[in-house]
Amino acid sequence: MKVTVERAELLKSLSHMHRVVERRNTIPILANVLVRAEKSALHLKATDLDLEVIETVAAEVSPGGATTVPAHMFYEIVRKLPEGSQVVLEASGDRAVLSIRAGRSRFTLQTLPESDFPDLAAGDMTHKFKLPAADLKRLIDKTQFAISTEETRYYLNGIYLHTAGTGKSARLRAVATDGHRLAQFELALPSGAASMPGVIIPRKTVGEVQRLIEDSEAEIEIQLSQAKIRFNVGDVVLTSKLIDGTFPDYARVIPTGNDKELTVTKKDFEAAVDRVSTVSSERGRAVKLSLTGGRLVLSVTNPDSGSATEELEVEYGSDPIDIGFNSRYLLDIAAQLDGEVALLKLADPGSPTLIQDKESNGALYVLMPMRV
Amino acid sequence: MAAFCRDCLADAHEEARCPACFSPRLVRHPELDKLTLAHVDCDAFYAAIEKRDDPSLADKPVIVGGGRRGVVTTACYLARTFGVRSAMPVFEARRLCPHATIVRPDFDKYMRASRQVRALMLELTPQMEPLSIDEAFIDLSGTERLHGMTPAKVLARFAARVEQSVGITVSIGLSCNKFLAKIASDLDKPRGFAVLCATEAKSFLAPRPVTLIYGVGKVTQGKLARDGYRLIADLQDADERELARRYGEEGLRLARLSRGIDTRAVNPERNRKSVSAETTFERDLSSFRPLERQLWSLTEEVSDRLKHDGLSGATVTLKLKTADFRILTRARSLEDPTQLAGKIFAAGRDLLAREINGTRYRLIGIGVSALNEASAADPADLIDHGAERRAAAERAVDRVRGKFGQKSMNKGLALEDDGDGDR
Numbered sequence: 001m002k003v004t005v006e007r008a009e010l011l012k013s014l015s016h017m018h019r020v021v022e023r024r025n026t027i028p029i030l031a032n033v034l035v036r037a038e039k040s041a042l043h044l045k046a047t048d049l050d051l052e053v054i055e056t057v058a059a060e061v062s063p064g065g066a067t068t069v070p071a072h073m074f075y076e077i078v079r080k081l082p083e084g085s086q087v088v089l090e091a092s093g094d095r096a097v098l099s100i101r102a103g104r105s106r107f108t109l110q111t112l113p114e115s116d117f118p119d120l121a122a123g124d125m126t127h128k129f130k131l132p133a134a135d136l137k138r139l140i141d142k143t144q145f146a147i148s149t150e151e152t153r154y155y156l157n158g159i160y161l162h163t164a165g166t167g168k169s170a171r172l173r174a175v176a177t178d179g180h181r182l183a184q185f186e187l188a189l190p191s192g193a194a195s196m197p198g199v200i201i202p203r204k205t206v207g208e209v210q211r212l213i214e215d216s217e218a219e220i221e222i223q224l225s226q227a228k229i230r231f232n233v234g235d236v237v238l239t240s241k242l243i244d245g246t247f248p249d250y251a252r253v254i255p256t257g258n259d260k261e262l263t264v265t266k267k268d269f270e271a272a273v274d275r276v277s278t279v280s281s282e283r284g285r286a287v288k289l290s291l292t293g294g295r296l297v298l299s300v301t302n303p304d305s306g307s308a309t310e311e312l313e314v315e316y317g318s319d320p321i322d323i324g325f326n327s328r329y330l331l332d333i334a335a336q337l338d339g340e341v342a343l344l345k346l347a348d349p350g351s352p353t354l355i356q357d358k359e360s361n362g363a364l365y366v367l368m369p370m371r372v
Numbered sequence: 373m374a375a376f377c378r379d380c381l382a383d384a385h386e387e388a389r390c391p392a393c394f395s396p397r398l399v400r401h402p403e404l405d406k407l408t409l410a411h412v413d414c415d416a417f418y419a420a421i422e423k424r425d426d427p428s429l430a431d432k433p434v435i436v437g438g439g440r441r442g443v444v445t446t447a448c449y450l451a452r453t454f455g456v457r458s459a460m461p462v463f464e465a466r467r468l469c470p471h472a473t474i475v476r477p478d479f480d481k482y483m484r485a486s487r488q489v490r491a492l493m494l495e496l497t498p499q500m501e502p503l504s505i506d507e508a509f510i511d512l513s514g515t516e517r518l519h520g521m522t523p524a525k526v527l528a529r530f531a532a533r534v535e536q537s538v539g540i541t542v543s544i545g546l547s548c549n550k551f552l553a554k555i556a557s558d559l560d561k562p563r564g565f566a567v568l569c570a571t572e573a574k575s576f577l578a579p580r581p582v583t584l585i586y587g588v589g590k591v592t593q594g595k596l597a598r599d600g601y602r603l604i605a606d607l608q609d610a611d612e613r614e615l616a617r618r619y620g621e622e623g624l625r626l627a628r629l630s631r632g633i634d635t636r637a638v639n640p641e642r643n644r645k646s647v648s649a650e651t652t653f654e655r656d657l658s659s660f661r662p663l664e665r666q667l668w669s670l671t672e673e674v675s676d677r678l679k680h681d682g683l684s685g686a687t688v689t690l691k692l693k694t695a696d697f698r699i700l701t702r703a704r705s706l707e708d709p710t711q712l713a714g715k716i717f718a719a720g721r722d723l724l725a726r727e728i729n730g731t732r733y734r735l736i737g738i739g740v741s742a743l744n745e746a747s748a749a750d751p752a753d754l755i756d757h758g759a760e761r762r763a764a765a766e767r768a769v770d771r772v773r774g775k776f777g778q779k780s781m782n783k784g785l786a787l788e789d790d791g792d793g794d795r
Contacts, residue, residue, distance in 0.1 A: 017541060149707065150707040152718055179707060180707070180708075180751065180754065181754075248755045248756075253754045335791070368752055368753070369753050
């Protein structure tokens with residue numbers, strides 16, 4: 001195998017590969033990236049057995065061939081090669097090494113046979129639809145922060161992507177929750193997605209997709225089945241297993257009867273929460289919201305350091321209420337609100353509160369209060 | 373030689389009794405005016421508090437204990453003369469001292485007294501490091517001008533204040549480092565005041581057993597004895613490099629401590645980092661069910677202690693020791709701190725299930741770290757509506773046990789037959 005490839009192209013692709021490869025591996029081949037050269041392309045592939053990325057880079061190839069090399073080291077080498085250089089990869093059949101040359105630098109890396117490299121047998125994908133990158137990005141951004149990291153409830157460790165409603169009002173909906181907050185975002189159901197199964201996309205996959213589409217403006221093709229999902233982003237194909245579990249019935253968590261409505265300028269609210277929470281401790285992050293008439297008083301008391309209060313003019317006409325929230329969670333949600341005015345619908349200090357943009361844009365958030 | 377009266381703080385010389393108040397409680401030591409680091413230890417803490425609160429017990433043997441594990445938590449000095457010791461099963465204590473009054477522990481009450489004692493120490497200096505509910509290190513260096521008297525006198529006055537305002541007695545060990553101060557506080561118990569300085573440390577330590585050094589338990593003692601180190605003198609005589617070669621870092625520590633050298637500073641920030649419990653089996657275990665059962669009772673113990681101490685923790689760590697003494701630890705972070713046995717167990721059980729592969733284990737332990745206050749624990753959950761019910765159920769069981777004893781209510785798992793061993 002002999003391949004000549006632009007360093008910049010190779011580096012970009014390897015940066016996608018090495019993120020998928022876990023730092024510590026008990027199975028040696030999983031630390032490697034598969035390098036396959038054929039026709040005028042170099043195909044790279046990395047996997048952690050749950051997630052697989054395949055990318056194609058234009059290259060001069062003669063002759064073709066395939067092998068695997070340690071992903072992190074390969075990435076580091078290419079990263080340190082001079083900008084603008086041409087990289088030559090060469091492997092001969094008789095020695096288990098890949099040589100890497102660029103300018104006057106020369107490396108050899110030990111290889112493992114490509115036949116040992118695992119394949120994430122994808123099986124048949126049952127559904128296929130397209131989403132503009134911007135929509136997919138919003139769908140992820142608005143919900144990702146609420147994904148749980150607790151392994152005991154593994155079925156919350158991802159975004160639940162499913163359809164909601166029927167006919168004209170049918171939506172593609174994403175939901176994530178960690179038990180404290182819940183984020184929901186929906187958009188018009190793309191054609192091809194009707195009757196798709198509800199799937200839970202693991203958090204690592206969500207993060208990788210988010211990075212891949214960062215600068216993309218293209219249409220992203222999504223294929224899925226009960227067990228797997230695949231994203232086609234330009235030259236990159238990312239295939240992932242789905243979380244094998246049942247996402248809880250989240251609908252009953254979303255309050256419908258909260259009648260105490262608070263309307264507040266989002267920017268002011270966010271800044272005020274941020275300011276008063278400065279005195280909160282690592283341990284307790286509760287901020288208290290006291291509402292009377294058109295006045296909101298935010299306060300934090302930290303027995304170890306001090307206290308803070310701030311007053312905001314708001315629209316609020318219901319009975320006075322004192323309610324506490326984790327300030328970090330409030331800020332996480334505020335950061336995802338797009339509009340100028342935020343709407344909070346409260347019930348009582350012990351029940352979930354609904355937060356959304358005044359001009360609804362498909363996103364809504366539910367936040368559990370804290371004892372204050 | 374410097375000396376003063378512990379009752380009236382008057383200076384004394386060679387007299388047997390205080391020249392001012394005629395008290396016999398004089399403390400005398402050549403370095404008395406120079407030493408600043410002390411270990412303060414409450415005498416028979418729990419029993420002393422029970423006697424304080426019920427004067428009719430004052431001259432009777434009192435044993436604080438019972439509860440689930442049915443062991444003596446504290447025995448008063450009178451009970452100790454009958455051979456009663458802490459950690460002894462209550463039935464045995466009863467046999468040794470049938471007329472003793474046995475009192476169930478009231479940890480809230482002891483915690484309140486402990487806070488009072490700590491507050492009195494903090495009036496003297498912020499350099500105070502609690503070691504447990506009833507003991508602390510205190511470093512009074514640099515406070516002589518502030519208090520207008522030597523650290524030794526400040527400590528004697530402090531001991532008297534504890535007696536007056538808390539109603540219990542303390543013993544004080546004054547020295548130049550933590551290791552020696554802790555040894556000293558034990559020399560003159562109860563209501564004691566002992567001084568041990570660096571110059572006399574070596575000869576003082578020499579004839580004592582190696583177990584006097586903290587961290588040297590039965591296992592280490594056995595290992596040291598096999599290598600010929602029985603007394604601290606044996607360690608003093610040994611070549612430091614030889615100890616380092618045999619026992620590594622630990623060897624260097626033994627070499628230093630055997631000579632009375634200890635450079636650890638009093639650190640007020642040193643907080644408890646974890647709460648854990650472990651047990652070694654009579655026979656090695658390899659299958660899930662018996663291990664799970666052990667895990668449950670340890671989890672309950674950990675949860676009890678968290679609840680007593682007003683703590684919660686967000687990381688659960690499972691510890692296993694294999695038959696060939698390899699130690700495995702597996703940890704899991706929870707979304708929120710908890711103090712509930714149910715939640716700790718769920719995480720621990722999950723971690724345990726992954727380690728069941730035929731390996732034989734001789735020990736299992738469970739611990740909770742990333743500690744937090746109880747108020748931060750177990751917030752309401754959006755998704756898991758059963759969580760609140762289960763938490764309420766566990767707290768109800770706690771209340772029943774508080775009233776009728778630990779054995780009054782048990783999880784089915786804990787009652788299972790002792791089919792323990794895997795043959």
